Amino acid sequence: MIEVKNVTKKYGKAVAVEDISFSIKDGEIVGLLGPNGAGKSTTMNILTGYIEQTSGEVTIEGYNTLKKPKKAKQQIGYMPEGVPIYTDLTVKEFVTYMAELKQVGKKERKEKVEKVIKQTGLKDVENKLTRNLSRGYRQRVSMAGALVGEPKILILDEPTVGLDPKQITEIRNLIKELGKTHTIILSSHILSEVSQICNKVIIINKGKIIATDTPENLENRVNNNNCIYVTVEDTESKMEQIKDKIKEIKRIELIQENEDKTKQYLIEAEKDVDLRRKVFSELAKENITIFEMKKADTTLEDAFMKLIEGGNK
Ligand code: ADP
Ligand code: MG
Numbered sequence: 001m002i003e004v005k006n007v008t009k010k011y012g013k014a015v016a017v018e019d020i021s022f023s024i025k026d027g028e029i030v031g032l033l034g035p036n037g038a039g040k041s042t043t044m045n046i047l048t049g050y051i052e053q054t055s056g057e058v059t060i061e062g063y064n065t066l067k068k069p070k071k072a073k074q075q076i077g078y079m080p081e082g083v084p085i086y087t088d089l090t091v092k093e094f095v096t097y098m099a100e101l102k103q104v105g106k107k108e109r110k111e112k113v114e115k116v117i118k119q120t121g122l123k124d125v126e127n128k129l130t131r132n133l134s135r136g137y138r139q140r141v142s143m144a145g146a147l148v149g150e151p152k153i154l155i156l157d158e159p160t161v162g163l164d165p166k167q168i169t170e171i172r173n174l175i176k177e178l179g180k181t182h183t184i185i186l187s188s189h190i191l192s193e194v195s196q197i198c199n200k201v202i203i204i205n206k207g208k209i210i211a212t213d214t215p216e217n218l219e220n221r222v223n224n225n226n227c228i229y230v231t232v233e234d235t236e237s238k239m240e241q242i243k244d245k246i247k248e249i250k251r252i253e254l255i256q257e258n259e260d261k262t263k264q265y266l267i268e269a270e271k272d273v274d275l276r277r278k279v280f281s282e283l284a285k286e287n288i289t290i291f292e293m294k295k296a297d298t299t300l301e302d303a304f305m306k307l308i309e310g311g312n313k
Pocket of ligand 1: 015034036039040042
C-alpha cells in the first residue's frame with residue numbers, strides 16, 4: 001500500500017509536482033502516464049525517498065518516507081530512468097553489489113542473486129561486463145538490481161525507453177510476470193504500453209494529476225459515441241439519403257474523396273446500435289458498393305489528448 005497525500009515538489013520557484021494525491025493497493029500495476037516534463041520521475045524519486053518533497057506526505061506500507069526512511073526504502077525496488085548501472089562490473093557482480101547495498105544477509109546473498117538473475121533471463125550473460133551487453137540486456141540488469149532483496153513494490157521509471165520492438169515485448173512480458181507477485185508503478189509516455197500492462201492509469205501533466213482510472217474507463221469516458229467509417233462508390237449520390245433510411249443515424253459526414261472516385265464517410269449513430277449490419281444491408285439495397293468499412297474507435301490516445309487539453313484550459 002502506497003499513500004501519497006498532497007505532495008508538492010518545488011525546485012527553487014519552479015513547481016515540478018503540485019499537490020498530488022493517490023493511493024496504490026497491493027498487487028496493482030499502475031502506470032504513471034504523461035508527456036516529458038510532466039513530473040513522473042520527480043514523483044517516483046519522492047516515493048523512493050531519493051529526493052524529499054517540499055510538502056505533503058508519503059507512506060509506503062505504513063512507513064512515512066521522511067520519518068522512517070530506511071523502512072520505507074526497504075519495501076521498494078527502484079529502477080531509475082536511463083539505466084544507470086556500473087559498466088565495469090559483470091552482471092553477477094552488479095546484482096551482488098545491489099544485494100549488499102540492500103543489506104541482503106551474507107549467507108543468503110548468493111542464492112538471492114542467483115534467483116533474480118534467473119528471473120530476469122540473465123543466466124547466459126551473468127559473467128559478462130554490463131558494458132558489453134545490448135541496451136535490452138542492460139535494462140534487465142537494472143531490473144535485476146531493483147528486484148534483489150525481494151521488495152514488495154517495484155518502481156520502474158520508463159522501463160522500455162530506448163529498446164527495440166522485440167526487447168520492448170520481452171520487458172513488458174517480464175513486468176506482467178512480476179506483477180503477479182509485486183505491486184508495480186511504472187512510468188511511460190506511451191499510452192498503448194500503459195493500457196497493455198497496467199490495470200490502473202494515473203495521468204499526470206504539468207505536475208498535476210488530471211485523471212486516475214482503469215484504461216477501459218478512460219476510453220469510455222470520452223467514447224460514448226458509436227461511429228464507423230465507410231468507403232463507398234456512390235455514383236448516384238444517394239449516400240446522404242441513407243440518414244433518413246436508418247433512423248438511429250445521427251450524422252453522416254463526408255470525410256474524403258479519393259482519386260478513384262470512392263468517398264469515405266463517417267457515420268455516427270446512437271449507442272448500442274449495430275451500425276455496421278444496418279449500413280451494410282441498406283447500402284446493398286441502394287446499390288452503393290462498399291469498398292471498406294471499419295469501426296472508428298476512440299483510442300486511449302484520444303482520451304489522453306482530450307484529458308490533457310481539458311486540464312490546460
Ligand atoms: P518527467 O519524468 O515526467 O519527464 P520530471 O519529473 O523529470 O518529468 O520533471 C518535471 C519538471 O521538473 C520538469 O519541468 C523538469 O524540468 C523539472 N526538474 C526535474 N528535475 C529538476 C532539477 N533537479 N532541478 C530543477 N528542475 C527540475
Ligand atoms: Mg522522467
